[in-house]
Amino acid sequence: xxPIPTVxxxxxxxxxxxxxxxxxxVMEKLFTxxxxxxxxxxxxxxxxxxVSLFGIGEAPxxxxxxxxxxxGVFELCVRKVGDVTGALHGLEEGAxxxxxxxxxxxxxVEKFRGKDIxxxxxxxxxxxxxxxxxxxxxxxxSFGRVMILYGARNPAELLxxxxxxxxxxxxxxxxxxxxxxxxxxxxxxxxxxTTLFKHVVVNPRNTVAVTIGPPVMYRxxxxxxxxxxxxxxxxxxxxxxxxxxxxxxxxHCQINNLYCCQQGPAFNYAQIKGVEEAI
Amino acid sequence: MxxxxxxxxxxxxxxxxxxxxxxTVVDSLQTHVxxxxxxxxxxxxxxxxxxGEDYAIAFVEGSISxxxxxxxxxxxxxxxxxVVALGAxxxxxxxxxxxxxxxxDDVRKYVYGDKADxxxxxxxxxxxxxxxxxxxxxxxxxxxxxxIGVVKALLLGKxxxxxxxxxxxECKRKENVCVFHKGGFCLGPVIRAGCGAICPTCGDGxxxxxxxxxxxNQDSMSDVLVKYGLTVADMLARWTMFGTYQQxxxxx
Amino acid sequence: MSLRMIDKxxxxxxxxxxxxxxxxxxxxxxxxxxxxxxxxxxxxLRLDYNTxxxxxxxxxxxxxxxxFTFQTEGMSAAPVFDTRPRVIFGVHTCDIHALHLxxxxxxxxxxxxxxxxxxxATLIVGIECLTPCDEHSFCKSMGTLSASEGFDLHLTDLGxxxxxxxxxxxxxxxxxxxxxxxxxxxxxxxxxxxxxxxxWPRFSYRLDFDGNELPALMAVSYKNxxxxxxxxxxxxxxxxxxxxxxxxxxxxxxxxxxxxxxGERIRVWDSCQxxxxxxxGSGENFRKTRAERQRHRFFRxxxxxxxxxxxLGCVGCGRCARACLVDITPVGVWNALHKAHTA
Ligand SMILES: Cc1cc2nc3c(=O)[nH]c(=O)nc-3n(C[C@H](O)[C@H](O)[C@H](O)COP(=O)(O)OP(=O)(O)OC[C@H]3O[C@@H](n4cnc5c(N)ncnc54)[C@H](O)[C@@H]3O)c2cc1C
Ligand code: SF4
Ligand code: SF4
Ligand code: SF4
Ligand code: SF4
Ligand code: SF4
Ligand code: FES
Numbered sequence: 119x120x121p122i123p124t125v126x127x128x129x130x131x132x133x134x135x136x137x138x139x140x141x142x143x144v145m146e147k148l149f150t151x152x153x154x155x156x157x158x159x160x161x162x163x164x165x166x167x168x169v170s171l172f173g174i175g176e177a178p179x180x181x182x183x184x185x186x187x188x189x190g191v192f193e194l195c196v197r198k199v200g201d202v203t204g205a206l207h208g209l210e211e212g213a214x215x216x217x218x219x220x221x222x223x224x225x226x227v228e229k230f231r232g233k234d235i236x237x238x239x240x241x242x243x244x245x246x247x248x249x250x251x252x253x254x255x256x257x258x259x260s261f262g263r264v265m266i267l268y269g270a271r272n273p274a275e276l277l278x279x280x281x282x283x284x285x286x287x288x289x290x291x292x293x294x295x296x297x298x299x300x301x302x303x304x305x306x307x308x309x310x311x312t313t314l315f316k317h318v319v320v321n322p323r324n325t326v327a328v329t330i331g332p333p334v335m336y337r338x339x340x341x342x343x344x345x346x347x348x349x350x351x352x353x354x355x356x357x358x359x360x361x362x363x364x365x366x367x368x369x370h371c372q373i374n375n376l377y378c379c380q381q382g383p384a385f386n387y388a389q390i391k392g393v394e395e396a397i
Numbered sequence: 398m399x400x401x402x403x404x405x406x407x408x409x410x411x412x413x414x415x416x417x418x419x420x421t422v423v424d425s426l427q428t429h430v431x432x433x434x435x436x437x438x439x440x441x442x443x444x445x446x447x448x449g450e451d452y453a454i455a456f457v458e459g460s461i462s463x464x465x466x467x468x469x470x471x472x473x474x475x476x477x478x479x480v481v482a483l484g485a486x487x488x489x490x491x492x493x494x495x496x497x498x499x500x501x502d503d504v505r506k507y508v509y510g511d512k513a514d515x516x517x518x519x520x521x522x523x524x525x526x527x528x529x530x531x532x533x534x535x536x537x538x539x540x541x542x543x544x545i546g547v548v549k550a551l552l553l554g555k556x557x558x559x560x561x562x563x564x565x566x567e568c569k570r571k572e573n574v575c576v577f578h579k580g581g582f583c584l585g586p587v588i589r590a591g592c593g594a595i596c597p598t599c600g601d602g603x604x605x606x607x608x609x610x611x612x613x614n615q616d617s618m619s620d621v622l623v624k625y626g627l628t629v630a631d632m633l634a635r636w637t638m639f640g641t642y643q644q645x646x647x648x649x
Numbered sequence: 650m651s652l653r654m655i656d657k658x659x660x661x662x663x664x665x666x667x668x669x670x671x672x673x674x675x676x677x678x679x680x681x682x683x684x685x686x687x688x689x690x691x692x693x694l695r696l697d698y699n700t701x702x703x704x705x706x707x708x709x710x711x712x713x714x715x716x717f718t719f720q721t722e723g724m725s726a727a728p729v730f731d732t733r734p735r736v737i738f739g740v741h742t743c744d745i746h747a748l749h750l751x752x753x754x755x756x757x758x759x760x761x762x763x764x765x766x767x768x769x770a771t772l773i774v775g776i777e778c779l780t781p782c783d784e785h786s787f788c789k790s791m792g793t794l795s796a797s798e799g800f801d802l803h804l805t806d807l808g809x810x811x812x813x814x815x816x817x818x819x820x821x822x823x824x825x826x827x828x829x830x831x832x833x834x835x836x837x838x839x840x841x842x843x844x845x846x847x848x849w850p851r852f853s854y855r856l857d858f859d860g861n862e863l864p865a866l867m868a869v870s871y872k873n874x875x876x877x878x879x880x881x882x883x884x885x886x887x888x889x890x891x892x893x894x895x896x897x898x899x900x901x902x903x904x905x906x907x908x909x910x911x912g913e914r915i916r917v918w919d920s921c922q923x924x925x926x927x928x929x930g931s932g933e934n935f936r937k938t939r940a941e942r943q944r945h946r947f948f949r950x951x952x953x954x955x956x957x958x959x960x961l962g963c964v965g966c967g968r969c970a971r972a973c974l975v976d977i978t979p980v981g982v983w984n985a986l987h988k989a990h991t992a
Contacts, residue, residue: 127728129716172719173905199930214724365759369898375953431907562923569891570712572703574680586886
């Protein structure tokens with residue numbers, strides 16, 4: 119059950135405070151959200167919340183912070199694309215928003231313990247992936263190798279630059295990053311995310327892959343992961359769909375018979391392989 | 398973006414039109430007096446004589462049918478942060494565009510008789526053919542509630558609502574008996590909703606004053622009109638009532 | 650449960666008694682067709698109706714409903730529930746089945762109290778169809794030509810009286826309190842049996858197969874060329890969804906006051922046939938073509954819903970077929986799929 123009271127209706131959000139706003143890029147801002155009375159959200163990595171601004175509307179946003187770092191707040195990384203996300207970008211610290219959640223099914227972290235984990239987020243996909251990455255890093259001892267392959271369109275669009283730098287410097291993390299198009303400041307890899315896969319050698323049986331990105335990316339990344347022999351059930355994704363309710367009623371998020379807001383947004387490839395509309 | 402967010406200045410302008418849409422605005426001001434607490438009207442020929450030039454939102458009625466209209470419209474565009482096309486003439490060229498399908502000289506003679514050469518005129522065009530338009534309020538005339546809705550959205554910094562689904566949706570929500578079931582004809586399945594399906598609700602077929610939805614299946618709609626008994630010529634005539642400019646653009 | 654009788658002469662009093670305690674809605678004439686509407690006088694009630702443009706679903710999931718009201722300052726909100734006691738009078742058995750399905754949908758997983766609160770305040774008085782409503786219905790194929798549950802009371806016209814089957818204790822109380830009625834004598838039971846058995850052959854199976862085979866048929870029909878064929882005809886007008894008693898997809902919107910301080914969040918009926926139904930903020934549209942959307946519609950009715958709720962997602966009421974200007978019908982589509990599969 120959700121720790122946020124729903125006042126008799128699953129559609130009514132609870133007020134929450136914007137404790138901090140930080141611009142990550144021109145398009146993305148990171149919001150630190152505080153629930154009333156120091157409640158913790160109690161989420162799983164991969165879950166999302168429905169964020170409301172009354173009068174503007176509601177939008178599903180992945181929880182970007184790790185449950186291991188909750189202490190009464192959680193983080194949302196929001197790209198400005200329209201009404202709700204645009205209005206969120208206009209908010210200042212101390213503002214009030216409405217929140218419902220956590221919603222959906224996240225990644226089964228417990229099943230990942232003891233395994234090597236290969237993260238392959240693209241673009242904004244790092245926002246939800248970061249929740250799991252940071253949990254794994256905070257509980258580093260209970261996981262095997264940690265590999266992070268991250269791709270962005272250009273250097274200016276790289277998210278969480280401080281954290282990327284920290285990951286790069288850790289000896290217990292294998293970190294690679296690439297951009298589709300470089301600029302004069304960039305000295306690293308250039309090319310789409312799939313060009314990074316040749317640099318990692320994995321034990322497919324013991325590896326869990328977590329890839330999150332736009333639909334086009336999945337087709338190519340999946341080929342790489344399957345090509346490395348990683349079993350279908352160990353390849354995890356997060357799918358984006360239009361969502362109007364988040365509670366399995368409005369029908370907008372349906373992927374054939376699956377409700378993305380209920381059975382997902384996190385799915386393993388075995389679950390969605392035969393589902394024609396999935397990827 | 399629109400200056401004083403609390404109370405932006407707005408102005409109304411008209412080009413070739415019947416001014417029916419502006420009358421609807423005047424009407425809305427009567428039923429929504431609080432509108433005047435939310436915005437400051439600095440120019441509105443229909444309702445006042447003063448003329449303020451520092452407007453942030455311009456509502457433009459009418460189609461562009463003369464070269465001299467263009468310069469005036471461009472000046473409006475330069476001043477206003479937001480330009481809204483008000484009504485079918487500004488949005489689609491409106492009824493004025495029917496003449497586009499005929500040779501211009503004939504139109505001029507028909508309308509102005511032997512004084513035809515005195516008037517400069519060219520095919521009627523929507524204002525979007527001349528300047529960038531930020532929002533449209535379709536309809537002939539516009540729908541009062543939709544006008545209010547657009548003003549509210551602009552005040553909230555939201556994109557103004559513009560339904561992308563057809564009139565049938567609103568018609569069915571109202572549980573109307575379908576005009577086709579009463580022996581009439583209706584363009585509702587391919588015309589943009591937002592009017593509350595007012596014509597079918599009154600028992601008349603939709604004439605398409607709000608323009609086509611994105612990706613309309615016009616071929617199938619034409620088949621329906623003919624299947625229900627229209628001649629091909631009548632069917633084609635229905636498409637031109639409000640659709641001439643859109644049709645000709647699509648065809649060119 | 651038990652069987653009671655109401656003489657037709659007592660019906661007007663029954664309805665006017667109900668009006669003291671309930672809002673009564675039922676089929677009324679609308680132009681040449683019928684629509685459920687508020688009944689304030691027994692004469693308005695047209696129990697002889699064939700079918701209605703919209704199903705009685707609109708009293709449980711209205712075309713437009715306020716979910717909650719809000720104040721933008723402080724983001725405070727108060728949910729809105731409609732708990733007005735209401736009797737839906739004269740519901741045909743296809744619609745009874747449809748409501749039964751919706752009850753399951755809104756109670757499964759996270760409960761939708763807006764629907765469920767309304768439902769709890771609603772009593773359903775059904776009425777048996779003795780002849781097919783029109784050429785579009787195919788209730789017999791879908792197993793909805795009769796109903797053994799899902800109503801509080803259920804009427805069958807026996808000529809000068811109605812046989813009333815009592816479905817729930819609430820229905821029993823309603824009858825006891827508001828209607829002059831009597832127990833069914835042996836001859837009345839016999840007459841009812843005769844009416845019901847004689848009605849059966851008047852209806853035809855319009856599907857070439859048993860409706861219960863639909864999920865299996867759909868399972869092998871995903872790649873059938875028929876979806877492409879529908880692409881050319883379908884207008885993407887949404888009418889088929891909007892008139893369907895088992896469709897429940899909705900859109901959510903905010904409405905604000907002019908000073909933007911207060912407002913309400915509403916939900917409105919939506920349709921998966923509309924072009925933008927599955928478009929996301931980043932621009933991707935996951936069901937771009939009319940073919941994909943038609944396939945989704947028919948899969949929802951024939952497979953997804955039955956897989957999830959154990960009941961078919963179509964009750965054979967024929968409303969979508971009546972509404973579709975290009976004659977896309979479940980009977981046509983499903984028989985074509987069946988033919989393709991058995992050929
Ligand atoms: C599970 C999940 C997790 C997500 N996580 C994140 C996250 O962590 N961070 C994040 O930034 N986003 C995330 N998203 C995406 C986010 O929900 C959307 O970007 C958001 O809903 C957009 O809402 P909006 O009101 O800002 O945009 P809208 O105003 O609704 O529209 C955005 C854009 O889409 C276009 N558009 C919208 N509707 C239509 C239409 N009908 N026809 C044509 N174009 C249209 C508009 O032109 C506009 O440019 C997630 C989505 C899901 C489903
Ligand atoms: S009357 Fe027109 S708008 Fe209404 S359902 Fe029929 S075709 Fe559609
Ligand atoms: S029904 Fe059609 S013609 Fe009538 S107002 Fe609406 S769009 Fe215009
Ligand atoms: S009613 Fe007919 S034309 Fe309209 S969306 Fe449905 S199938 Fe297509
Ligand atoms: S799909 Fe058509 S026939 Fe089936 S329940 Fe819906 S409206 Fe009735
Ligand atoms: S579909 Fe069958 S049960 Fe429904 S109204 Fe028609 S005849 Fe009656
Ligand atoms: S978002 Fe409404 S059903 Fe999933």
